[in-house]
Amino acid sequence: MNITQINLTIAQMLDYTTPILFAALCGVLSENAGVVNIGLDGIMRFGAFFGLVGAFFSHSPWIGLLLGIAIGCLVGALHAFITIRWNGDQTVAGTAVNVIAVGLMTYLLEFVFSTTGYSPQLQNYFGAQAYRVHLPFLAKIPLLGAFSNLSFMIWLGFICTVLMHVLLYHTVLGLRIRTCGENPKAATTLGINVSRVRWFAVVAGAALAGVGGAALSISSFSGFSDSMPNGVGFIGLAAMIFGKWTPFGALGAALLFGTGQIVQSIIAVTGIAPKLAPGLTLILPYVLTLAVLAGFVGRSIAPAADGLPYYKEQR
Amino acid sequence: MKALEVRNISKMFPGNLANDNISFSVERGEIFAIVGENGAGKSTLMNIIYGIYTASGGDLLVNEKEVKIRSVEDAIKLRMGMVHQEFMLIPRFTVTQNIVIGDEPHKGIFFDYGRAVREVRELSERVSLTVNASALVGDLPVGVQQRVEILKVLRRGAEILIFDEPTAVLTPEETVDLFVTMRKLQAEGKTILFISHKLKEVMEIANRIAVLRRGKLQGIVNKKDTNEEELARMMVGRNVVLEIPKVDVEVGAVAFACHDLHVRNKRGYEAVKGMTFDVHGGEIVGIAGVQGNGQDELVNAMIGFSHPVSGSMELNGKNMRMVTTAQLRKEGMSYITEDRARRGLVMPYTVRENSVMGQHLGKPFSKGIRMDYDKVGEFAEGKVKEYDIRPGDVYDTAGSLSGGNQQKLILARELSLPHNFLIASQPTRGLDVGATEFVYRKLLEEKKAGKAILLISLELSEILGLSDRILVMFEGRIVGETTPDKATEEALGLLMLGVGIDKKVQS
Numbered sequence: 001m002n003i004t005q006i007n008l009t010i011a012q013m014l015d016y017t018t019p020i021l022f023a024a025l026c027g028v029l030s031e032n033a034g035v036v037n038i039g040l041d042g043i044m045r046f047g048a049f050f051g052l053v054g055a056f057f058s059h060s061p062w063i064g065l066l067l068g069i070a071i072g073c074l075v076g077a078l079h080a081f082i083t084i085r086w087n088g089d090q091t092v093a094g095t096a097v098n099v100i101a102v103g104l105m106t107y108l109l110e111f112v113f114s115t116t117g118y119s120p121q122l123q124n125y126f127g128a129q130a131y132r133v134h135l136p137f138l139a140k141i142p143l144l145g146a147f148s149n150l151s152f153m154i155w156l157g158f159i160c161t162v163l164m165h166v167l168l169y170h171t172v173l174g175l176r177i178r179t180c181g182e183n184p185k186a187a188t189t190l191g192i193n194v195s196r197v198r199w200f201a202v203v204a205g206a207a208l209a210g211v212g213g214a215a216l217s218i219s220s221f222s223g224f225s226d227s228m229p230n231g232v233g234f235i236g237l238a239a240m241i242f243g244k245w246t247p248f249g250a251l252g253a254a255l256l257f258g259t260g261q262i263v264q265s266i267i268a269v270t271g272i273a274p275k276l277a278p279g280l281t282l283i284l285p286y287v288l289t290l291a292v293l294a295g296f297v298g299r300s301i302a303p304a305a306d307g308l309p310y311y312k313e314q315r
Numbered sequence: 316m317k318a319l320e321v322r323n324i325s326k327m328f329p330g331n332l333a334n335d336n337i338s339f340s341v342e343r344g345e346i347f348a349i350v351g352e353n354g355a356g357k358s359t360l361m362n363i364i365y366g367i368y369t370a371s372g373g374d375l376l377v378n379e380k381e382v383k384i385r386s387v388e389d390a391i392k393l394r395m396g397m398v399h400q401e402f403m404l405i406p407r408f409t410v411t412q413n414i415v416i417g418d419e420p421h422k423g424i425f426f427d428y429g430r431a432v433r434e435v436r437e438l439s440e441r442v443s444l445t446v447n448a449s450a451l452v453g454d455l456p457v458g459v460q461q462r463v464e465i466l467k468v469l470r471r472g473a474e475i476l477i478f479d480e481p482t483a484v485l486t487p488e489e490t491v492d493l494f495v496t497m498r499k500l501q502a503e504g505k506t507i508l509f510i511s512h513k514l515k516e517v518m519e520i521a522n523r524i525a526v527l528r529r530g531k532l533q534g535i536v537n538k539k540d541t542n543e544e545e546l547a548r549m550m551v552g553r554n555v556v557l558e559i560p561k562v563d564v565e566v567g568a569v570a571f572a573c574h575d576l577h578v579r580n581k582r583g584y585e586a587v588k589g590m591t592f593d594v595h596g597g598e599i600v601g602i603a604g605v606q607g608n609g610q611d612e613l614v615n616a617m618i619g620f621s622h623p624v625s626g627s628m629e630l631n632g633k634n635m636r637m638v639t640t641a642q643l644r645k646e647g648m649s650y651i652t653e654d655r656a657r658r659g660l661v662m663p664y665t666v667r668e669n670s671v672m673g674q675h676l677g678k679p680f681s682k683g684i685r686m687d688y689d690k691v692g693e694f695a696e697g698k699v700k701e702y703d704i705r706p707g708d709v710y711d712t713a714g715s716l717s718g719g720n721q722q723k724l725i726l727a728r729e730l731s732l733p734h735n736f737l738i739a740s741q742p743t744r745g746l747d748v749g750a751t752e753f754v755y756r757k758l759l760e761e762k763k764a765g766k767a768i769l770l771i772s773l774e775l776s777e778i779l780g781l782s783d784r785i786l787v788m789f790e791g792r793i794v795g796e797t798t799p800d801k802a803t804e805e806a807l808g809l810l811m812l813g814v815g816i817d818k819k820v821q822s
Binding site for chain 1: 365367386387388391397399403404405406407408412416417418419421424425426467
């Protein structure tokens with residue numbers, strides 16, 4: 001491989017990484033406040049479809065992105081309503097979101113576009129040359145050249161990682177979010193409104209999952225396919241755990257899983273694939289996820305009150 | 316000037332009137348104690364005053380003005396602070412983070428950690444409560460964690476401080492430190508509400524004492540006009556025997572014996588460093604010692620949770636060094652634990668299920684793979700009556716019982732198992748006077764029945780009152796042996812701290 005090929009491969013890897021990263025960041029924010037959001041795969045599916053719809057009808061991916069954020073917030077609010085307002089079981093509520101997303105998006109795809117399987121293709125999407133972030137001064141530098149022509153969404157993923165790190169570890173709100181995830185009763189005794197903080201974390205996190213979905217349909221690809229997000233949300237959850245519930249940890253894990261995806265693509269392209277069963281290479285990223293979790297999950301510690309409903313007058 | 320007044324406060328929980336029309340007032344600069352048995356409604360009342368629970372009825376006055384406390388924020392604004400029984404701390408956060416959460420020094424939206432550390436250091440110096448501002452709370456001993464809690468409420472400018480059973484988790488030395496702190500706070504004009512069921516401590520520190528029983532206020536007394544016996548009677552509603560009667564029993568054969576026992580702790584360090592002792596039938600052998608001197612590891616080895624590194628261990632003459640808990644129990648070992656939640660009971664299970672645990676396999680409680688719940692129920696009903704376990708419904712979960720009733724349930728189960736050797740590890744920890752008396756009575760009955768009993772306790776009065784022989788444990792070794800009539804609390808206390816080892820404790 002020459003430099004150009006290597007750069008293209010890295011760029012491709014980052015493209016795979018981005019949706020996983022957004023999903024993982026959703027989990028990081030939500031779970032640091034103590035709410036498990038297993039429904040983030042479903043939220044990504046909402047985000048992918050509505051992102052496409054926004055971009056398709058407005059001919060602008062920006063509108064698609066906004067719609068992805070909006071739908072993320074909306075579905076996140078549903079999850080928050082069930083799990084925070086009514087102390088519903090977080091796993092059940094999240095699973096419901098996943099199941100609803102599967103059926104509803106398939107229906108809406110047919111309803112809006114009268115097609116099955118794939119939506120119409122977009123001309124204006126973040127992956128198109130016109131919408132890429134051009135940094136010509138990087139192009140000549142080996143390896144960094146990969147960063148000279150990336151989709152806006154990839155950069156947004158990096159920016160969100162840094163912002164979330166600052167939020168969690170350097171702001172007042174971040175300290176309070178983590179307090180709610182570690183010991184909500186202590187938070188109450190300090191005059192912190194646990195429900196309000198958890199609402200914020202779940203809804204803002206879900207917005208990120210919505211963006212992650214949009215990153216699939218209006219950045220990595222130029223349309224929605226009915227199989228989206230292909231379990232990326234769950235890989236994101238794995239990345240969150242592997243990354244020990246920290247933003248940069250999640251980034252590192254997402255990069256690892258993104259690499260798994262690219263290795264799978266390379267195997268497919270280089271022609272080793274026909275010798276193997278075709279489906280087998282497709283499972284590579286997932287096998288990698290399992291292997292990593294089996295090896296490392298025991299050593300990472302979740303926030304102490306993660307997944308536990310909280311109500312004040314508990315005895 | 317009344318700092319706080321409570322007027323006709325009631326609190327209804329589903330099926331339970333936790334506070335029934337309670338009224339009292341607390342003067343500024345006073346240490347006001349509220350005593351009562353477990354489940355008398357002390358904590359509920361404090362949670363109402365502090366805005367965590369909402370009262371079903373009644374009024375609160377702070378500084379002689381009527382106030383509505385709907386949330387903790389309201390309480391904090393009224394300059395109240397609470398040191399909770401279960402610390403409201405986050406082990407993974409630093410001391411500084413724990414102290415400032417909820418009122419953080421900040422620049423804009425950013426948390427100013429540097430300034431927070433400085434503020435905590437200043438505060439800690441000003442009130443002379445020493446803490447390391449940058450240590451992780453999870454690494455600190457319990458007494459220091461409590462200091463962090465106190466600093467937390469002081470930083471919020473609290474004038475009325477509520478201490479909810481603050482000594483329950485402390486060692487005797489830490490308790491002394493805490494009382495010094497409380498007196499100092501009182502001297503600065505702070506008002507202190509001190510919740511406890513330890514009468515000795517209440518008599519030591521309080522100015523006035525309110526007694527609660529089953530949600531009702533029984534009365535308020537001045538410390539100088541009362542004594543422990545009267546308080547105990549008000550709490551329990553009948554006379555309580557705090558003195559432990561002497562029971563003389565013929566000492567029988569050796570039931571348990573260990574020789575040069577060495578046991579490692581979880582981290583792999585040797586915590587029991589060669590202990591040799593035996594326990595005869597009809598005898599209570601007390602092990603005195605400050606917590607963390609190898610008692611836990613000794614018990615773990617004796618109940619088969621861990622295996623000794625070397626040395627011998629015999630029960631009824633049979634080698635028991637490398638056996639399982641099940642084998643030990645079969646040979647006649649019963650075990651009363653201080654850790655009711657993690658070792659004694661399965662909290663979400665019912666009284667019925669908990670009562671037969673350990674003897675649930677085989678007749679009469681099961682046939683093959685099927686549990687015979689009729690038999691189990693019958694057995695549990697009988698035990699509930701015999702041990703007066705309240706409220707008395709065998710379908711209640713163990714977790715819903717008060718600490719004293721949980722301990723009764725453990726006693727009921729362990730003493731109904733066929734046994735001749737009983738390990739009682741801090742059997743009265745966290746219990747009120749009524750339940751403590753019950754445990755003492757049962758232990759003495761066991762002794763009369765000729766059982767061999769090993770009592771491990773941190774309470775010297777308990778060791779001195781119950782034991783026939785006393786072993787003092789220090790840093791994994793027995794550093795002295797004596798009998799209650801020859802030992803004094805002072806001499807034992809010194810030996811427990813490792814002072815004057817090799818000299819006899821006898822006075």
